[in-house]
Amino acid sequence: MTQIQKSLPLAQRPVDPQLRQAGWLRLSAAQTEQLAAVQNRYGIDLSLERGRAAIEEAGCVLVPVEMVIRQERKYQETCVLFVLGKDLLISVEQDVHLEALDLAGEQLLQAQRTGIELDPATMLFTIIEVLNDAARAAVGELSEQLDARSEAVAVASGGFEMSKRQAGVADIAGTAIALGEAEELVARMVEGQLMLARAGRWLRRFSDNATLAQGLSMLLSDIHSLRRYARFQHDKIRNLQQSLMTTLDLKQNQVIKVFTVVTAVFTPPTLLAAFYGQNFAYMPELELVWGEWLVMGLTGFFSLMPLFYIKRKGWMR
Known part of the structure; x- marks a missing residue:
């Protein structure tokens, strides 16, 4: 103008x-x-x-x-x-x-x-x-x-x-x-x-x-x-x-919602990483041949669960 x-x-x-x-x-x-x-x-x-x-x-x-x-x-x-x-x-x-x-x-x-x-x-x-x-x-x-x-x-x-x-x-x-x-x-x-x-x-x-x-x-x-x-x-x-x-x-609410979803998705992997990052004297999972794949699968599962829940509630629209 x-x-x-x-x-x-x-x-x-x-x-x-x-x-x-x-x-x-x-x-x-x-x-x-x-x-x-x-x-x-x-x-x-x-x-x-x-x-x-x-x-x-x-x-x-x-x-x-x-x-x-x-x-x-x-x-x-x-x-x-x-x-x-x-x-x-x-x-x-x-x-x-x-x-x-x-x-x-x-x-x-x-x-x-x-x-x-x-x-x-x-x-x-x-x-x-x-x-x-x-x-x-x-x-x-x-x-x-x-x-x-x-x-x-x-x-x-x-x-x-x-x-x-x-x-x-x-x-x-x-x-x-x-x-x-x-x-x-x-x-x-x-x-x-x-x-x-x-x-x-x-x-x-x-x-x-x-x-x-x-x-x-x-x-x-x-x-x-x-x-x-x-x-x-x-x-x-x-x-x-x-x-x-x-x-x-x-738009500001949309930006905040995106960061909230990202935080919810990455919180479970962060917790698992923190748990297995501890210096325990004995960890049984270390002796399992498929232990690494187990941890990776659990990490992916717990990451997708919050995303599935948020999408089901319709919060991503």
Whole structure:
């Protein structure tokens, strides 16, 4: 399973002048000078130290959104701070350059060409919608990876891999580590959906547009539906982990059982060897011509008796 990776901030492509004129100011955490100028102008703290709480400040709503996206063929954990005012929308990308925001900008420009009037609330609505779609794509791809991982778990649980060799503890341990990474990834996705839903609720509270409010209700329902789907993937991972742990316990019991059988088989010969290894002054068996064959026969008989008893009880299955 692909592990979460954090990338260094990338150079931001400037927002289209038409969107900037509509009130969207898109910034990056790497643009320290522009961030400082915006903070001084609007009196708003846009730094990372502000925490994860959503607050109202200087007549604006500040909502941070942390989420996991699938970008550049890897899962990336990112954070975007949204500042929504009556005539202003600021987005600050903290970790990576989001291609989803590029897509949101293209959709907004397309809507503007069709005659739709853009305002900060409408633009934030479109951005949240696009981010939710990006999260859906990430969860969907993770689900496909989990399906492939489920087959590997089923093969390991059956005892053999495709090469027909016995699946060992190392094989199961590697799968367990991958599932642990996937569990952390899904947990971050669920948390991201919660923060995205919070941004939608703040937008509904801030906006007085009735048409937008209706769309927000549908969007929030979609976000919560995706969150439940992500939780389903989390439960699937837990079931796979439980299956692996059960298989690992069975294999450890199998190993212990093999050593127990070996010990039971070799205990009688060990006792006979210890008995005839004593330095007695007189041992009648030494005078028998067939004494050696007698001892060998008794040794074999007493070795097979425990094995026969264990097999009859079914302990070797």
